[in-house]
Amino acid sequence: xxxxxxxxxxxxxxxxxxxxxxxxxxxxxxxxxxxxxxxxxxxxxxxxxxxxxxxxxxxxxxxxxxxxxxxxxxxxxxxxxxxxxxxxxxxxxxxxxxxxxxxxxxxxxxxxxxxxxxxxxxxxxxxxxxxxxxxxxxxxxxxxxxxxxxxxxxxxxxxxxxxxxxxxxxxxxxxxxxxxxxxxxxxxxxxxxxxxxxxxxxxxxxxxxxxxxxxxxxxxxxxxxxxxxxxxxxxxxxxxxxxxxxxxxxxxxxxxxxxxxxxxxxxxxxxxxxxxxxxxxxxxxxxxxxxxxxxxxxxxxxxxxxxxxxxxxxxxxxxxxxxxxxxxxxxxxxxxxxxxxxxxxxxxxxxxxxxxxxxxxxxxxxxxxxxxxxxxxxxxxxxxxxxxxxxxxxxxxxxxxxxxxxxxxxxxxxxxxxxxxxxxxxxxxxxxxxxxxxxxxxxxxxxxxxxxxxxxxxxxxxxxxxxxxxxxxxxxxxxxxxxxxxxxxxxxxxxx
Amino acid sequence: xxxxxxxxxxxxxxxxxxxxxxxxxxxxxxxxxxxxxxxxxxxxxxxxxxxxxxxxxxxxxxxxxxxxxxxxxxxxxxxxxxxxxxxxxxxxxxxxxxxxxxxxxxxxxxxxxxxxxxxxxxxxxxxxxxxxxxxxxxxxxxxxxxxxxxxxxxxxxxxxxxxxxxxxxxxxxxxxxxxxxxxxxxxxxxxxxxxxxxxxxxxxxxxxxxxxxxxxxxxxxxxxxxxxxxxxxxxxxxxxxxxxxxxxxxxxxxxxxxxxxxxxxxxxxxxxxxxxxxxxxxxxxxxxxxxxxxxxxxxxxxxxxxxxxxxxxxxxxxxxxxxxxxxxxxxxxxxxxxxxxxxxxxxxxxxxxxxxxxxxxxxxxxxxxxxxxxxxxxxxxxxxxxxxxxxxxxxxxxxxxxxxxxxxxxxxxxxxxxxxxxxxxxxxxxxxxxxxxxxxxxxxxxxxxxxxxxxxxxxxxxxxxxxxxxxxxxxxxxxxxxxxxxxxxxxxxxxx
Numbered sequence: 002x003x004x005x006x007x008x009x010x011x012x013x014x015x016x017x018x019x020x021x022x023x024x025x026x027x028x029x030x031x032x033x034x035x036x037x038x039x040x041x042x043x044x045x046x047x048x049x050x051x052x053x054x055x056x057x058x059x060x061x062x063x064x065x066x067x068x069x070x071x072x073x074x075x076x077x078x079x080x081x082x083x084x085x086x087x088x089x090x091x092x093x094x095x096x097x098x099x100x101x102x103x104x105x106x107x108x109x110x111x112x113x114x115x116x117x118x119x120x121x122x123x124x125x126x127x128x129x130x131x132x133x134x135x136x137x138x139x140x141x142x143x144x145x146x147x148x149x150x151x152x153x154x155x156x157x158x159x160x161x162x163x164x165x166x167x168x169x170x171x172x173x174x175x176x177x178x179x180x181x182x183x184x185x186x187x188x189x190x191x192x193x194x195x196x197x198x199x200x201x202x203x204x205x206x207x208x209x210x211x212x213x214x215x216x217x218x219x220x221x222x223x224x225x226x227x228x229x230x231x232x233x234x235x236x237x238x239x240x241x242x243x244x245x246x247x248x249x250x251x252x253x254x255x256x257x258x259x260x261x262x263x264x265x266x267x268x269x270x271x272x273x274x275x276x277x278x279x280x281x282x283x284x285x286x287x288x289x290x291x292x293x294x295x296x297x298x299x300x301x302x303x304x305x306x307x308x309x310x311x312x313x314x315x316x317x318x319x320x321x322x323x324x325x326x327x328x329x330x331x332x333x334x335x336x337x338x339x340x341x342x343x344x345x346x347x348x349x350x351x352x353x354x355x356x357x358x359x360x361x362x363x364x365x366x367x368x369x370x371x372x373x374x375x376x377x378x379x380x381x382x383x384x385x386x387x388x389x390x391x392x393x394x395x396x397x398x399x400x401x402x403x404x405x406x407x408x409x410x411x412x413x414x415x416x417x418x419x420x421x422x423x424x425x426x427x428x429x430x431x432x433x434x435x436x437x438x439x440x441x442x443x444x445x446x447x448x449x450x451x452x453x454x455x456x457x458x459x460x461x462x463x464x465x466x467x468x469x470x471x472x473x474x475x476x477x478x479x480x481x482x483x484x485x486x487x488x489x490x491x492x493x494x495x496x497x
Numbered sequence: 498x499x500x501x502x503x504x505x506x507x508x509x510x511x512x513x514x515x516x517x518x519x520x521x522x523x524x525x526x527x528x529x530x531x532x533x534x535x536x537x538x539x540x541x542x543x544x545x546x547x548x549x550x551x552x553x554x555x556x557x558x559x560x561x562x563x564x565x566x567x568x569x570x571x572x573x574x575x576x577x578x579x580x581x582x583x584x585x586x587x588x589x590x591x592x593x594x595x596x597x598x599x600x601x602x603x604x605x606x607x608x609x610x611x612x613x614x615x616x617x618x619x620x621x622x623x624x625x626x627x628x629x630x631x632x633x634x635x636x637x638x639x640x641x642x643x644x645x646x647x648x649x650x651x652x653x654x655x656x657x658x659x660x661x662x663x664x665x666x667x668x669x670x671x672x673x674x675x676x677x678x679x680x681x682x683x684x685x686x687x688x689x690x691x692x693x694x695x696x697x698x699x700x701x702x703x704x705x706x707x708x709x710x711x712x713x714x715x716x717x718x719x720x721x722x723x724x725x726x727x728x729x730x731x732x733x734x735x736x737x738x739x740x741x742x743x744x745x746x747x748x749x750x751x752x753x754x755x756x757x758x759x760x761x762x763x764x765x766x767x768x769x770x771x772x773x774x775x776x777x778x779x780x781x782x783x784x785x786x787x788x789x790x791x792x793x794x795x796x797x798x799x800x801x802x803x804x805x806x807x808x809x810x811x812x813x814x815x816x817x818x819x820x821x822x823x824x825x826x827x828x829x830x831x832x833x834x835x836x837x838x839x840x841x842x843x844x845x846x847x848x849x850x851x852x853x854x855x856x857x858x859x860x861x862x863x864x865x866x867x868x869x870x871x872x873x874x875x876x877x878x879x880x881x882x883x884x885x886x887x888x889x890x891x892x893x894x895x896x897x898x899x900x901x902x903x904x905x906x907x908x909x910x911x912x913x914x915x916x917x918x919x920x921x922x923x924x925x926x927x928x929x930x931x932x933x934x935x936x937x938x939x940x941x942x943x944x945x946x947x948x949x950x951x952x953x954x955x956x957x958x959x960x961x962x963x964x965x966x967x968x969x970x971x972x973x974x975x976x977x978x979x980x981x982x983x984x985x986x987x988x989x990x991x992x993x
Contacts (some may be wrong), residue, residue, distance in 0.1 A: 017543035020536055021517050023523055032528075036720040037737025044734075051547055091981035147695055224532040241533030 004064035005076060007084055007278065011061060016279035020238045025238050027243050031228045039415035042106040053098050057091040060403050075464070076283075082281035082463045083343040089158065092145035097137060104130045105408030112407045113231070119394040125373060128406070132366060135409040139367050152364040155412035159288040160419065162467035166413050167479065171422060172360065174481050175353045182485075183350050186338045186492040196330040196335070200322040204248040207477050210319040211246055212262040214312065218264045218298055218417060219370030219451050223246040225267055232345075232404050233259040235266040235295075239278055242267035253320060254335055255346070261303035265295035268451065283462045286412060290467055291460065292420020293427060300349060300421070301428040302450065305497050306332050307442035338492060340388035350488055353421065354387040359403075367411050376400045419479065423471060427457075428485040430475045438497065471475070500560035501572060503681040504579055505776060507557060509692075512775035514548040516734045523739050527724045542598075547868045549594070549865045550647050553587045571778075571960070578777035584760065593633060599627045601904030604718040608903045617873055617892040623900070628862060628869050635863050647864040651908035655784045658963035661860075663975065664911050668856060669920060670977045671849045676883055678981070679846050682834045682988040691833070692826040696818040700744040706815040707742055708810065709755040712964060713795055715947045721763055729755035729761040736772055738763035749816060750831055754795055761794035762787060764947065768955025779958040784909065785975075786963055788916020788953065789923060796845060796917070798946065801993050802828055803938035834988060836884035838894035844982055845917070850883040852914040855899070859907045872896050895930035919967060921980040923953070926971045935993060 029041050056060075065084050071241055072080065090098075108127035115124040139151035148154040153165045160168065211227060225242035235244040244263035246256045269285055276282030285291050302308050306328075313328040326334075338348045344355040362379050365371045369377065380400045381392045392399030405413050432438055435449055457474040468478045490496045518541055525537050561580050568576065604623040611620040635647035644650040649661045654868055656664070708723060721738035731740040742752045765781055773779030776817035782789050797802050802824075809824040822830075834844045840851040858875055861867045867875070876896040877888045888895030899907055931945055953970040964974045987991040 014543060015535075017540045020540040021521060021544060024537075024540075025517060025520055028524060032722065034722055034737055036717070037734065038514075040735045040737065041520075044516040044520075045514045047510060048517055048544075178849055221532075223530055226528065226530055239536045241530055241536065405537065454558055 004068040005072070005080065008061070008064050008068060008080070008442055010085075011055065011064075012083060012281060014277040015039050015052055015056055018048055018055070021074040022048050022052070023236055023238055024241075024243075030234070031230050031243075038106075038110050040486060042103060042110075045106070046102045049102050050095055050099055052092075053090060053095050056087060057095075061087055062091070078464060079277070079280060079282040082284075085161070086281045088145060090144070092141050094141075097134065099435065101131075101134045101138065101409060101489060104134055109348055109404065109407040112401065112404070116397055116401045119395070119397045119401070121377060121401065122440060124401060129373055130410045131407070135253070135411055136157060136367060136369065138409070139411075150364070150368050150410065152367040154366060156415065157412070159413045160408075160418050160467075161287045163287065164290050164477065167468075168360075168419065169482050171419065171479065172353075172357050172415075174485075175418070176387075178485060179196060179350060179354055183340065183388075186350060186488075187310060189493055190338060192430075193333065193467070195333050196326065198254070198326055198330065198334050199251065199318075200319050200325075201250060202253045202322060204250065206320050207248045207253050207256050210253065210316065211256055213319060214257055214260055214303070215244075215264055216301070217312065217315075217445050217447065218268075220264050220267065221271070221446055224271060227260065233263055235263040235270075237270060241315060242271050247492075248261065248468065253316075253323070254331070255451060258303060258335075262295045262299035265298035266291060268298070268454070269294040269459050272451075272455045274460050274462045274464075276463055281463060286458075286463055286465070286470060287467050288416030289419035289423060292416050293423035293457065294420075294454065296421050296424040297428060297454065299451060301424060301431075302370075302442065302447060304332075304335060304349075304441070305442055307416055307439040308445075309335070311445045312441050317379040336492065340390055342384070342390060342392060343394070345402075349421070351388060353418045355413050358383040358387060363411045363414065365404070422481050423485040424477055426471065426475050427454075428487075429483045501562040501576065504560050504564060504576070505559070507551065507560075507611070508579060508582075508777060509775040511548055511552055514551070515546055516543050518548070519732055519734055520737075520739075525731070525795050527726050527739075548639070549586060549591070552583060557583055558587070568983065569904075574960060575773070575776060575778040578780075582659070582777045584641055585638070586635055589634060593630065593637070596600060597627075597630045597634065598707060599906060600630055601696070603959050605855075605900065605903040608897065608900070612893055612897045614961060615891070615893045616895070618669055618809050618895065618993070619658060620892075621869060621899060625869055627903070627905050628782065631907055632863060634905070635907075645669040646864050648858075648860040648908065650813050652911065653908070655906075656912050657783045657908045657964075659911075659915060659975070660785065663964075664856070664915065667915065667975060667977045668849075668911075670981075671914070672853055673789075674981055676847060678984060678988075679834060679836060679884075682846060682984075685989055686834060686878065689829060692822070694819070694822055694826065694830050695747070696821075696834040697746060698749045698818060700746070702816050703744045703749050703752050706749065706812065707752055709815060710739075710756055710799070711754055713811075713941050713943065713944050714757060714764075714798065715768070716760050716763065720767060723756065729759055731759040731766075733766060734764065735769075735771075736767075739969055749812075749819070750827075754799065754831075757799035758791045758795035761791035764794070764950070765790040768951045770958045770960075771955050773958055777959060780961050782954075782959055784912035785919060786917035786966060788912050789919035790900070790916075790950065790954065792920040793924060793950070794947075797920060797927075798938065798943060800828075800831060802991075803937055803993065804941075806954050807939050807941045832988065836886055838880070838886055838888065838891070847882050847884060849914040849980075850918065852910050854883060855910040858896075858980055859902070863907050870882060882951070888976050917973055918977050918980040921948075921983040922967065922971050922976060924975050924983070925979045 025041060029038070033041060064098060065080065066277060068080050108131050111127050112124055118279045135155070136151065139154050142148070142154035142157070143151050146154065148157065148340060149165065156165060156168075166268070210226070215227060218299065224240045224337045227242065230245035230249060231247065233244070235242065236245045244260065244267050246259040246263065249254045269291055273285060274283050309332050310328040311329060316331070317324050333378045336348070338350050340351050341347060344352065347355055358380070361383065362376060366373065366376070377392070377396060377400055384392050384399070431437055431450060431453055435441065435455065441449060458470060465473060471477070471479055521537065521541055525534070527535060531738065561576065561583060564576050566900070602624070607623050608620055632647065635650045638644070638650035638653070639647050642650070642653070646655065646661065652661060700843050704723070709889045711723060720736045720741065721733065724739065724741045724745060726741035727741045729740070731738065735740045740756065740763050742755040742759065744752045765787055769781060770779050805828050806824040809827060813825070833843070834846050836847050837843060840848065843851055854876065856874060857879065862869065862872070873888070873892060873896055880886045880888050880895070927946060927949055930949065931937065937945060954966060957966060961969060967973070967975055
């Protein structure tokens with residue numbers, strides 16, 4: 002008898018457990034009161050352990066072996082994706098999985114206070130254990146598949162299909178060109194009058210404005226919601242995409258940009274193929290593609306001159322205190338380039354250098370070339386080198402600023418910049434497929450873009466590899482030249 | 498080797514799965530967008546099935562047998578409670594459990610429309626199957642333990658330890674005395690001027706007022722939160738008690754009373770013994786005790802003249818449109834007695850008769866003395882007899898008003914009134930232990946009551962049976978005379 006239906010049922014079970022963990026984690030980050038953390042972490046760890054047992058039970062390996070025979074091509078692909086998910090999990094012992102969840106959860110929980118208190122020492126006490134367990138994880142993953150370094154084995158979890166060689170070559174080009182481009186753009190922008198948007202922008206109004214933006218971008222509120230959290234993120238499951246943003250009283254573009262960004266992530270998840278729901282073949286491809294979708298909505302749509310011109314009417318209507326500024330003032334304030342300490346506040350040109358820095362540190366850390374206590378000094382040196390800013394003694398604005406490392410998500414950072422590059426490349430094709438794209442954006446039309454993305458990316462799930470997706474949609478593999486052109490067109494020529 | 502530690506670990510696992518289901522259900526009822534429902538229900542069903550398998554695995558029965566030997570008394574009690582939980586789950590075949598969930602779900606789903614359309618015939622078509630399966634369930638539960646009737650076997654799920662004989666004797670006294678008391682109080686209240694609190698009370702202000710009330714009642718916002726839902730409820734786990742209320746624009750006492758009520762439930766859960774967290778011995782005792790805690794905060798504290806006098810300042814401050822009414826107007830509007838059709842809207846004197854009516858009908862139904870089609874006529878006769886109100890032809894305001902029977906929760910209703918009686922009895926002891934209780938309430942002090950309840954009830958978990966708890970706290974078993982005295986003191990003498 003064919004083992005494939007058994008695999009389908011098992012993976013459907015696993016997706017139901019994933020659903021539970023996803024929404025318990027959302028709750029933990031968005032609404033849970035602080036004293037609930039111990040029980041919550043224990044419950045999530047328990048589910049992770051049930052999931053691990055279901056996925057790595059001996060019969061799954063047997064089914065994967067026996068299901069390899071005569072299959073339709075799409076079934077063979079589905080089995081391949083199952084095998085990838087299975088191998089990623091089966092190569093780790095249950096004890097390590099559980100220890101990692103508990104240590105990550107404790108470190109993340111502590112970080113929420115330690116970051117505010119600039120407490121590197123307190124953080125380090127928890128973080129050492131996270132690093133130890135992540136190295137052990139990387140070592141085991143490397144032993145079970147063909148990776149050149151332990152770090153590559155972690156990279157595979159987030160950027161699967163995009164080799165370290167590809168990432169290295171892309172980052173080398175950025176490292177080489179961006180510092181000079183930053184100087185050129187800053188010089189160019191010195192000649193333009195700087196506009197500061199100042200005022201009081203009540204959080205409730207900002208929230209209403211974000212919901213308006215979501216509606217224009219095509220978000221379905223019967224299948225998702227917007228909430229507030231310290232660090233914006235998106236998560237969810239079929240029919241239920243949860244995005245968050247954060248608000249500041251004196252500034253509203255951060256909330257709007259984050260919202261547009263997370264709408265991109267949510268749209269990808271919401272557009273995945275229904276017929277393979279709950280199966281690995283029906284999941285999103287990797288984070289380099291995922292981030293290309295969020296940056297598509299944030300940088301290519303929301304930050305375009307044409308869309309911002311359209312949306313300015315809503316801004317004026319919902320935030321009366323913004324009435325003194327026009328679309329061009331908004332656009333120029335949003336496209337100001339200036340090196341800063343905080344990655345999530347960085348502009349399009351500086352951002353990749355924040356990522357290159359983290360990539361260099363985390364790969365050295367996981368490969369055992371440095372220890373965790375060396376991080377603050379490396380951070381300071383690289384920030385000074387790439388962006389001319391020292392972080393000496395300032396951990397809050399340095400190595401404590403990001404949540405990623407707290408629970409061991411090493412190998413994730415590169416996807417931000419690979420995503421930016423994919424996004425610019427995909428949008429170059431959109432521009433040539435829809436020469437009137439600026440007129441459409443100026444009327445608030447985004448449906449044509451959503452349809453294009455749904456057809457080329459979302460509905461494909463994992464039917465294609467990441468580079469096959471890019472070739473299929475744009476004609477060639479990930480290439481940073483589109484991104485560099487995009488930056489020059491926007492920031493030096495001010496074309497869109 | 499002793500099997501007890503194995504049992505402890507297994508029940509801790511089960512409590513972690515319960516935690517997951519609890520918070521996924523909270524999310525489903527409070528924040529989930531509607532398109533998320535299918536995946537959510539599937540995920541919760543998956544966890545229920547994992548839980549069932551863990552609890553009823555053959556080794557659990559073996560461990561319970563072999564752990565019965567030489568044990569400390571507290572261990573023996575702990576094992577007894579484990580056995581009770583295990584037996585309640587293990588005595589039902591998986592087919593019946595599944596059939597019950599499907600029939601209950603269909604009946605509840607249909608009821609949501611049928612109630613609005615006064616469609617008893619449509620409801621009956623689904624409900625007959627629910628009754629058949631509940632009778633089968635009751636028969637099996639009776640066969641696996643020592644219950645005098647099938648109904649007692651269902652009663653045990655909600656009112657464990659309070660025998661049907663006890664409930665019968667309590668309800669007989671209420672049936673005899675309450676109808677006359679209602680007449681006396683209505684006559685007495687005719688002489689007083691009726692005050693109607695009218696105005697517009699914005700939801701946001703009401704929410705702030707509810708949070709103020711929670712703070713005064715000792716709710717810890719680091720260990721819980723308040724939200725809004727269609728029907729108020731409370732749920733949660735260690736360090737995280739979630740309560741909900743609902744708001745209406747023209748009335749604010751419903752939101753406040755519900756909030757006080759749910760704070761009582763949440764306080765009990767939050768005060769359970771830490772050392773036996775996650776074990777059956779560390780759980781709340783039964784719903785007759787649970788409801789005594791919610792009614793303690795709702796009826797004995799919030800509805801007392803002294804507390805309401807204190808809290809009126811907050812009401813005036815946070816709801817400016819209430820300024821025209823004083824504490825005495827608030828109190829008299831909240832203590833109006835008038836028979837009505839709807840249980841959840843009933844006052845303290847009429848409420849028990851609604852419960853007695855349901856108890857009489859559901860016990861006869863489960864024990865096979867009547868069939869489901871007899872319900873409307875019995876309902877009409879009893880409502881006419883107890884409260885002077887006929888429900889002939891009016892099913893929506895009669896036997897279709899409650900959700901409980903739709904999914905087979907027979908044996909639950911008695912706990913509402915047993916809780917009211919326990920609450921009055923416990924509070925009679927509090928009054929004699931703290932003769933200055935009214936002065937304390939008038940200053941907004943509630944800590945003394947919380948400490949007393951924590952010591953006598955909350956911290957005991959399931960270490961004592963329900964009647965042992967009552968004897969330990971008040972000197973004797975559940976006795977309705979305290980409740981009747983409370984009603985006369987409040988509604989005829991207007992003492993507090």
